[in-house]
């Protein structure tokens with residue numbers, strides 16, 4: 323149990339930031355435009371690189387409060403201004419996209435960034451893209467299965483022959499631009515579907531556990547399932563990551579004060595569309611505590627929680643979904659800085675000293 | 678959480694559906710001492726690994742076999758698959774319906790678009806040879822394991838159990854209690870509508886007292 327994650331799976335620790343393109347506000351609380359939001363995300367990605375963060379991810383959404391429908395374009399702007407940081411989707415809703423196009427876009431990003439592209443594939447828990455592109459939600463399973471299979475073929479970098487029911491067949495098709503060297507790292511994001519965990523292992527994708535509610539330790543059986551399934555399919559070990567939301571500020575009090583009202587506003591909205599009860603201050607306290615899935619607090623608080631959960635989940639990657647909608651731009655930039663300069667070194671120290 | 682206190686064998690739980698929800702319920706039922714079988718839509722080989730790791734102790738089998746052997750069938754399939762579900766599989770059984778219909782998430786499904794009836798009443802009408810009980814639908818499957826508490830704990834949460842057949846309701850209530858929750862009995866499937874998405878119980882973690890409070894407010898309103 324007290325194996326450090328890198329010991330258990332042999333992968334180095336890496337740390338990322340994820341955004342859904344949340345619209346932020348100025349100092350007076352006025353929400354910024356979509357255009358300004360997009361320009362700010364470039365600024366955030368550049369800052370993330372400069373404070374030593376390993377990965378910056380943009381989640382595909384198509385709504386007024388999350389206007390990042392073409393995240394790969396934003397990533398390429400960040401790529402042009404950075405050197406080290408890896409850039410990827412978090413997630414790409416593959417079910418309602420064309421795997422060939424996704425490969426082409428990220429292979430292009432990979433070229434532009436000299437090998438820093440990554441892709442996280444999702445089945446689509448955020449469902450806005452289905453009606454937009456004319457897909458039926460009841461088909462999500464077959465769409466994702468077929469398309470993740472085709473994407474794995476494309477990543478081999480050879481001409482592709484494929485037939486299925488969800489897109490035109492391909493025969494010996496050369497898909498460009500070609501990969502320069504290794505295929506870019508590709509992950510499947512899983513919210514609790516065991517089929518998706520097994521699918522990730524079967525196709526040889528890395529695994530990201532999206533933990534957005536309840537106890538993170540509950541996902542340990544999913545990590546075990548993934549590791550077992552890799553063995554079952556006779557595949558080499560592959561890394562496991564964790565994606566959860568949070569906010570870091572100088573002190574616990576400040577982080578909570580900044581985050582809670584924004585979180586409540588967003589959850590009120592989500593509750594209405596999903597039909598569930600609005601969280602209370604009490605349930606929020608639980609979620610930010612050791613048995614909850616939200617990482618809000620001082621660098622110390624957040625680092626301890628990240629370290630504990632990476633250990634339990636045999637994970638070597640952590641991705642913090644930062645910048646809750648409506649937070650002030652300055653608070654968001656401060657979060658990025660603290661995550662890079664304080665949280666990450668602390669997690670490394672905690673886990674390093676255990677190995 | 679609660680260990681079976683006597684030697685009486687508990688009813689066999691047959692879970693149809695090995696997705697997000699099915700294994701989560703199977704896991705806690707096994708820990709409560711129930712024998713459990715589980716099926717996906719077809720060949721058990723497809724869910725062998727999932728069963729072995731997520732529901733250790735359960736038996737993976739074909740859906741017809743799981744249903745036939747079960748005393749309580751838990752229907753944990755996506756609602757959009759229900760229209761093609763064969764009712765004869767579960768004829769004569771107590772069936773727990775934990776499925777939810779919420780158009781913004783599931784897409785509009787005509788079958789469930791009748792405002793006069795709750796989704797479980799519509800399920801009951803289709804499964805006319807079964808005794809349907811609505812339960813577990815309003816709790817997050819991702820919290821069902823962590824939120825269990827022994828009977829009498831002040832923070833033990835409650836789950837609603839609604840049905841038209843008293844005996845079936847009591848069987849399911851016992852399952853709820855043995856897993857680690859207080860069962861709040863509702864007199865009919867029609868009453869069970871209060872457990873649906875958009876209602877005051879859905880996604881709210883309530884103790885028995887808080888649950889009772891919600892029911893009183895609802896009746897008063």
Ligand SMILES: NC(=O)c1ccc[n+]([C@@H]2O[C@H](COP(=O)([O-])OP(=O)(O)OC[C@H]3O[C@@H](n4cnc5c(N)ncnc54)[C@H](OP(=O)(O)O)[C@@H]3O)[C@@H](O)[C@H]2O)c1
Nearest residue numbers: 694695696697698717718753754756776777813814817818
């Ligand atoms: N109480 C809760 O916490 C909660 C939470 C969320 C959802 N729900 C409800 O639970 C239900 C299941 O959701 P989910 O997220 O678990 O779905 P899911 O992850 O998509 O899994 C569905 C499972 O059902 C199986 N299946 C489909 N048709 C079947 C059939 N005719 N017979 C036997 N198995 C069949 C599938 O098998 P294959 O893979 O072989 O097709 C798969 O294992 C939904 O109706 C949902 O509303 C309850």
